[in-house]
Amino acid sequence: MKATTQRTLRRIHLYLGTFFAPAILFFAISGGVQTYRLTELPQAPAWSQWLSSLHKDQAAPRPRKPRPAATGRAPVRDHPADAARRDPAALKAFVALMSLGLAASTLLGIAVALALPNQRRTALLLLAAGTLLPLALILA
Numbered sequence: 001m002k003a004t005t006q007r008t009l010r011r012i013h014l015y016l017g018t019f020f021a022p023a024i025l026f027f028a029i030s031g032g033v034q035t036y037r038l039t040e041l042p043q044a045p046a047w048s049q050w051l052s053s054l055h056k057d058q059a060a061p062r063p064r065k066p067r068p069a070a071t072g073r074a075p076v077r078d079h080p081a082d083a084a085r086r087d088p089a090a091l092k093a094f095v096a097l098m099s100l101g102l103a104a105s106t107l108l109g110i111a112v113a114l115a116l117p118n119q120r121r122t123a124l125l126l127l128a129a130g131t132l133l134p135l136a137l138i139l140a
Contacts, residue, residue: 011119018113018126023134024106030055032099035092060138 030051038044039052053060113123 014113014116014119014123015126017109018123019130021106021110021127022131025103026051026134027055028099028102028106032096032103035095035099054138 033039033048034052034055039048050060110123110127114120116123
């Protein structure tokens with residue numbers, strides 16, 4: 001690969017990485033929280049509900065509608081083996097580690113981008129844009 005092509009690819013990587021870094025951090029953290037269904041606990045904190053709603057629905061949380069009344073039919077129960085297959089502890093642990101790894105990798109990428117003196121201003125502007133644009137879209 002030519003040196004000019006490598007420089008161009010590194011610059012594109014810098015621009016895309018710094019612009020999307022805030023969103024990557026958000027989805028890594030909120031995905032890790034959702035892995036353990038912390039937002040479904042009866043006493044779940046409001047911040048976790050907010051994170052979950054943005055992660056799953058791309059919108060701020062709205063008041064929930066009341067559930068319809070029972071129909072009189074017995075609830076369908078899952079077979080215990082099905083529940084065990086859907087909720088493996090090892091996979092949850094892997095996803096939690098992946099979330100932490102993705103967040104750490106993103107933070108390291110931001111540190112590297114900001115360490116480049118000739119690209120620092122561009123990196124800061126793209127980080128700001130990557131933070132403010134989604135916030136503006138959420139609040140609009």
